[in-house]
Amino acid sequence: MVYALTDKSCRDAHPGALCPPTPRGTPMPALNPAAAVDERPSTAAEDPDVADSPETPDRPPSDDLLLRVPQQHRSRRTLESFMAAARHLLGQGGEAAVTVSDVARRAKVSVGAFYTRFEGRDDLIRYLGERSFEEAIEEWEAEIDREDTGLDPALSHLAAAFLAEPLRTVVRLDGYQDPAPSRLRRFEDRVARDLRLFDPFPSPPREDDLLRALFLVGGLRELARRAERDEGETETAVPADPDRLARIAASMLTGAITSEDPTDADQTPPTDPEGPGDGKAQAAAEVDPFDVWG
Template identity: 30%
Template sequence: MHIQDLQAQSVVTSSSEAQGRLGPVAVVGSAAIAAAGGGGPRSAPLRVDAQRNLEHVLRAAREVFGELGYGAPMEDVARRARVGVGTVYRRFPSKDVLVRRIAEEETARLTDQARSALGQEDEPWSALSRFLRTSVASGAGRLLPPHVLRVGVDQDEPAAVPAGGEQRVPHQRQGVTQPGHQVVSPRPAAEEEPDDDAGASELLEVVGRLVDRARESGELRGDVTVADVLLVIATAAPALPDPAHQAAASARLLDILLEGLRSRPV
């Protein structure tokens, strides 16, 4: 008998023995797995799905927190992302982790916008105005981390927290508060968010240069601080159903705020 015949007989015998032990379905299934390139799980599509879910969650978190503040529940984020809340928690084990991720990204975006305004505008007022218009249009100012908004805050004043929320945003010296906030007692110092965050410090430094230049040129009121500028970009017009009306209202509000920042001849 030839070698080829011996090999064929061996294959047939092995298949018959396997069929006897496992049944025909198991043998066919094994052959199909082998033909597909192995029996291991195919993880690549899962990685793609996970990345897509992460992008949906981050986009939804920016929208929800931008509209409702950082007090919005994780369920709202999951609903906007069209995923289960368990999917959100698998990527972000707590709400604080998700809030920190969004706040860090938006702080970095605002820093880039401020630096771009410094580099592209020679006139101090034009640079400050450009930064304010760009940041308001992007909506990043409404997602600033709470401890950044504490710049220039009187420590003796109570803090404000979105109704039913966890993140605390203080009253500004100017007495402006966001709608839907209730006054609560300030937390102990040990619970404060860290003020030495590198990203926040960089933002304050770059915006401070914009403010200093505009003030030194005489175009910005002498009493305007970095905190005032951050307050402007964190202020939004009420949500309107018509996008064109919303854009017009936002632009009008910013024009009014900008006029309030400018110095007036004595």
């Protein structure tokens, strides 16, 4: 609602116009539509989670899985509360425990504010998975771009990443609201290709080196997953020690790479130069596997 010009100000602003003799301050529609001002409270003032401006909405169309990070501080803080709450619930009870009401309650935000940003539970989980994947990739790239990096520090970083966020969320959401190929597979494929750049991998790489690196990455992931679940001091308990896990993995990898490749070894048994008729050579070739002295 705006206030009309008074009779005198109307004549001053619009010479020659027929201005009604309205009392001063009486509300009426504005004579100049361009001068009308919308006095409704802004949506951002009502709820900080709504877009800051119509031109740059915080929430993209529903088919865009990567939610744009809000520019407003309160909006970013609310979004981080949603992420922290969802990750906590995911770790407590899996994806089934991530519900809209529980996320809003733990984030201390209204359910209505939740729906201004996400369409629902599945939308939240998709965003959580995509964002965690992007953050894990960024952290890995920062690690391998360091000048003093090598196989041992890279493996230590990888083991620590599997034990913490955001990569732990990628592992937990593997296969759920997950495009093909899965986020976890894309991450591990990337890491395996990068590991081949370090010693002791030969240059140029051999045919099975990528499989060796993938085996190593998958092994670290499963050890980290087991370390998260193991409790107490038992003989088979996996320690949640990234450096120790990395040393074990590096020693296994070094041994596998530096050992003779079985595909290159000559599998043909030695032949007797004197022919099969020589009884001594044939007897020497036949060894009883149960004779420890043989």
